[in-house]
Amino acid sequence: MEYLNHYVIVVIFVALGILLPVIALTAGRWLRPHKPTEMKKTTYESGNDPVGVGQVRFNIRYYVFALMFVIFDVETIFLYPWAVAYKQLGLFVLLEMLIFVLLLLVGLVYAWKKRVLTWNSH
Amino acid sequence: MNELIQQTFTWQNGLIFLGWGIVFLFIVLGFVTYAIYFERKVIGWMQYRHGPTRLGPFGMFQTIADIFKLLIKEDTIPKKADRALFILAPVIAYVPAFAVLATIPYTSTLGFADLNVGLLYYAALSSISTIGIVLAGWASNNKYSLLGGMRSAAQMISYEIPLVLSVVGIIMMNGSLSLRTIVEGQGSNFWEWNLFPQIVGFMVFVIAAVSELNRTPFDLPEAESELVAGYHVEYSGFRFAFFMLAEYVYVFAISALTTVLFLGGWHPPLAALDVIPGLLWFVLKFSFCVFFLFWLRATLPRIRVDQLMSLGWKVLLPIALANIFVTAVCLEIFSK
Numbered sequence: 345m346e347y348l349n350h351y352v353i354v355v356i357f358v359a360l361g362i363l364l365p366v367i368a369l370t371a372g373r374w375l376r377p378h379k380p381t382e383m384k385k386t387t388y389e390s391g392n393d394p395v396g397v398g399q400v401r402f403n404i405r406y407y408v409f410a411l412m413f414v415i416f417d418v419e420t421i422f423l424y425p426w427a428v429a430y431k432q433l434g435l436f437v438l439l440e441m442l443i444f445v446l447l448l449l450v451g452l453v454y455a456w457k458k459r460v461l462t463w464n465s466h
Numbered sequence: 467m468n469e470l471i472q473q474t475f476t477w478q479n480g481l482i483f484l485g486w487g488i489v490f491l492f493i494v495l496g497f498v499t500y501a502i503y504f505e506r507k508v509i510g511w512m513q514y515r516h517g518p519t520r521l522g523p524f525g526m527f528q529t530i531a532d533i534f535k536l537l538i539k540e541d542t543i544p545k546k547a548d549r550a551l552f553i554l555a556p557v558i559a560y561v562p563a564f565a566v567l568a569t570i571p572y573t574s575t576l577g578f579a580d581l582n583v584g585l586l587y588y589a590a591l592s593s594i595s596t597i598g599i600v601l602a603g604w605a606s607n608n609k610y611s612l613l614g615g616m617r618s619a620a621q622m623i624s625y626e627i628p629l630v631l632s633v634v635g636i637i638m639m640n641g642s643l644s645l646r647t648i649v650e651g652q653g654s655n656f657w658e659w660n661l662f663p664q665i666v667g668f669m670v671f672v673i674a675a676v677s678e679l680n681r682t683p684f685d686l687p688e689a690e691s692e693l694v695a696g697y698h699v700e701y702s703g704f705r706f707a708f709f710m711l712a713e714y715v716y717v718f719a720i721s722a723l724t725t726v727l728f729l730g731g732w733h734p735p736l737a738a739l740d741v742i743p744g745l746l747w748f749v750l751k752f753s754f755c756v757f758f759l760f761w762l763r764a765t766l767p768r769i770r771v772d773q774l775m776s777l778g779w780k781v782l783l784p785i786a787l788a789n790i791f792v793t794a795v796c797l798e799i800f801s802k
Contacts, residue, residue, distance in 0.1 A: 372537050428643060
């Protein structure tokens, strides 16, 4: 039951984290001026009138990095509990984890060979 | 505080925790204010300038004036922006930055929540900030912000992997994710800290941490020369301030985490120096980490975006993985 306290503190921290922006931005509303004009509300584009849409298509490369991130982040999730229990489990799980990581490393080597990791314009 | 945590939960205790949380919030805000002042001063001195000198003795009130200025600036939201997401983004970036501080132990008695998943909690929450940044870039409906936000996200997710993998060695040595247990596993002499057995992990951790903070030499998201300011181009006033605040609260969090994981937390560097209270040692090591980040900013140029991605995936990730298995084999050989 005492364990509850630790999570109460976490909840308090999250709540304080949310409250600060809410209070600061609400209090700021009374302090700051509010005189919107059409020009002020245009999108910034180095002083020119914005051309086309803002949410443009961007490099597909970002998507590949996101995919690789997901793969390796899942690996991390497996590695953490493994690392906690490692001292009790010993050599056998070391080999098992080695096989698992090698499988993922094949993916990394593949991406490397496909030049996914090299950042160039084409 | 510690005794209260041991007791069963009552609403009265909850209020006391809340009170301490608020006190801590103000400590963090004070830290951020003076970290910014100190950063400008230190970089000024390193570049043969004075830094801020005008406001108050040695310019000490400069940052307070800056914060006040941001507070009374008009808050403009572009017409084309996605209003709800635009307002939400700085909050999403800031909240996890403060929430991760809940689990950091400061001395053997001082500290907030001692979670048994402390390190995982830190890693999980700190990655939520990336969402805030992508959201800011997208919701602004501006080409610069979109590219800046995408670039930021790519960088932060690329370096998060080595960051979380570099600490696996420490978890294995301690058999726990609790940050308090990790500090207690280190000794009162500097050679008993995790720094030396995990020196490779430490180096990967520092490089990845600097990149996670988006600080020099990895401050590409800011890229004022090409993307004007990156993901926060359209933000003004206090909404912009919350992105800055999140960045500096992360400076606090990462410095504290480095101290806890690698530099022995509240332990003195030599057992003979045990007379000096643990909190002081913690603050000294913590301040050094903060200073180190400022020092880097004054020293190193920014790296290119192609170098950035190669370094993360081709160098840091394999090293971090190798470190895990070397640690595992060493534990197998020496601890049996």
